[in-house]
Amino acid sequence: MRLGKIRRSDNVSQSKGRGPMIAGGGLGTIVLIGLVFLMGGDLGDVFNVVMQNQANVQPQAPVENEDEQVEFVSKVLALTEDVWAKQFQQNGMSYEDASLEIFRGLTQTACGHGQAAMGPFYCPADETVYIDLTFYDTLRTQLGAPGDFAQAYVIAHEVGHHIQNQLGYSDRVHRARQMESEQEANRMSVRLELQADYLAGVWAHHAETDFQILEQGDVEEGLTAAQQIGDDMLQKKSQGHIVPENFTHGTSAQRVRWFRAGLESGDFSQSALDRFFDLDYSQL
Numbered sequence: 491m492r493l494g495k496i497r498r499s500d501n502v503s504q505s506k507g508r509g510p511m512i513a514g515g516g517l518g519t520i521v522l523i524g525l526v527f528l529m530g531g532d533l534g535d536v537f538n539v540v541m542q543n544q545a546n547v548q549p550q551a552p553v554e555n556e557d558e559q560v561e562f563v564s565k566v567l568a569l570t571e572d573v574w575a576k577q578f579q580q581n582g583m584s585y586e587d588a589s590l591e592i593f594r595g596l597t598q599t600a601c602g603h604g605q606a607a608m609g610p611f612y613c614p615a616d617e618t619v620y621i622d623l624t625f626y627d628t629l630r631t632q633l634g635a636p637g638d639f640a641q642a643y644v645i646a647h648e649v650g651h652h653i654q655n656q657l658g659y660s661d662r663v664h665r666a667r668q669m670e671s672e673q674e675a676n677r678m679s680v681r682l683e684l685q686a687d688y689l690a691g692v693w694a695h696h697a698e699t700d701f702q703i704l705e706q707g708d709v710e711e712g713l714t715a716a717q718q719i720g721d722d723m724l725q726k727k728s729q730g731h732i733v734p735e736n737f738t739h740g741t742s743a744q745r746v747r748w749f750r751a752g753l754e755s756g757d758f759s760q761s762a763l764d765r766f767f768d769l770d771y772s773q774l
Contacts, residue, residue: 491638492703498561499568505593559623560592566642567619569703570649573696577758588652589618590645610644612651614660619648635718637711639704643690643749644715650689654682659763673735677771680721683739684748684774685766687716691752699756709753716745744774 571587578585591597597604600615606622613620621644629644630636654660663682667675694712698704717723720742722732739745755762766774 491642491708492701492705493562493565493569496565496701496703497568498564499571499587499590501571501587501589502560502564502567503589503591504560505591505597556623559626562638562641563590563592563621563623563645566645567649569642569697569701570646570693573693573700574649574653576700577692577696581758581760586617586656588612588649589616591618591620593620593622594624595622610648612648612655614651614655617652617655619645619652621645621648629715633715633718635711635715637707637714639708639711640715643694643712646690646693647686649693650686651682653689654686657763659685659767662767676736676738679738680740680744681766681771681774684744685763687740687745688748688752688762688766691749691754692756692758694753695756712753713746713750716749717742720745740774748774 567588567590571585575585575587593604593606595606597620599613599618599620601613604611604613604620606624609625609628610619610621612618625644626641629640651660659682663678666678670678690712694704694709719739721737721739722734722741725732725736740748
């Protein structure tokens with residue numbers, strides 16, 4: 491990515507907490523506890539699992555090139571601010587910036603405790619994206635999704651949840667989940683997650699149009715990341731078989747499809763966003 495001339499966001503903070511992280515369980519632990527919930531899962535449920543696995547905790551290793559990674563995250567967040575401010579304005583709305591907190595191991599959020607093993611997440615109660623930078627090592631080494639644009643995709647997806655919060659889609663899904671069966675509630679979550687993937691693609695489209703940030707191979711990095719965190723891929727890695735009724739984020743094919751759709755179209759119209767809830771589930 492070409493970020494040399496991109497400004498740094500003023501909405502990034504660093505937590506001083508240095509709590510423990512889940513480390514002893516390997517990829518299976520990371521997937522089952524955190525990465526299935528990578529893009530916006532239920533923090534309370536995840537944290538309960540984390541607490542039940544405290545026997546596996548060990549201190550975190552230091553982050554390599556931490557200053558560079560902080561600068562990268564700050565610039566990507568600034569790109570989301572600039573792109574979405576313009577897109578909201580063009581659609582007669584006003585965009586409110588998300589905050590982003592970089593933490594180590596454990597942090598307190600308005601949604602409850604956050605832990606590194608959860609992966610990056612967005613808390614709508616404080617409108618903040620939370621990320622432990624060691625996740626990027628996991629993304630590269632254990633999930634097979636290296637590259638700076640793969641990392642940017644993760645942030646853009648979480649900011650997508652922030653946009654959903656502003657536009658009312660998150661509340662819509664929350665209300666629907668309370669009234670549906672577990673399977674239907676999971677399907678509503680899939681709709682929301684695929685919409686966030688689409689929004690990440692829309693962001694990338696306009697970031698490239700307005701700022702020319704993409705280098706050769708960047709798009710492939712983003713698509714690989716989307717593929718590697720599909721529910722089917724993660725379930726197969728963690729438990730050896732796939733249970734579609736338990737999907738909460740979408741298959742690898744779905745995540746790639748909708749991220750690509752946003753990237754190619756850049757369409758931020760209401761009709762483009764509403765279709766995630768208007769389409770039959772089998773058409774997603």
